[in-house]
Amino acid sequence: MGPITAATEERTAGREAAPLVLERYRxxxxxxxxxxxxxxxxxxERLEREVAVKLVPRERVNEGRFEREARAAARLAHPGIVTLYEAAVDDEGAYLVSELVRGKTLAELLTAGRLSDRDIVSVGIALCDAL
Structure with missing residues (x-):
């Protein structure tokens, strides 16, 4: 299945069964x-777990670069880095399937107000550790 269309978004919003991506991700x-x-x-659907699926339209895909970056990302193993489970390219686009990270986005945190100095240092240390 290729990139998600407006019809797919409508089916998903309407609670109809959405199609599978890569034959296993609903x-x-x-x-x-x-x-x-x-x-x-x-x-x-195969491993019965929630994941994040990024769908990249074909016109945005440089296949060689995508494959190299996917292989590099798959080699990373750190609690502060999202785990990549699967990557694929077909005639319609590219797909990245990764660990689902729950919580607030940086934008949500910043909208809630200024972060404390302690929180900024904590985030900075975690980022440096992951890098």
Missing amino acids: LHRRLGAGAFGTVWLARD
Whole structure:
């Protein structure tokens, strides 16, 4: 199945069964969208777990670069880095399936008000540790 269409979004919003991506990931709800694609909350029907699926339209995909970056990301193992479970490219686009991270986004935290110095240092240390 290729990138998600408006019809798929309507089916998902209407609680009809959404199609499977890569024959095993059922999309449930759009989590966000950016310049390079859309991220969905999905369920891995085979392993019975929630995942995040990023769908990248074909016109945004440089296949060689995508494959290299996916292999590099798959080698990373750290509690502060999202685990990549699967990556694929087909005629319609690219797909990244990763661990689902729950919690607030940085934008939500900043909207709630200024972070304390202690929180800023804590986030900075966690970022440096992951890098």
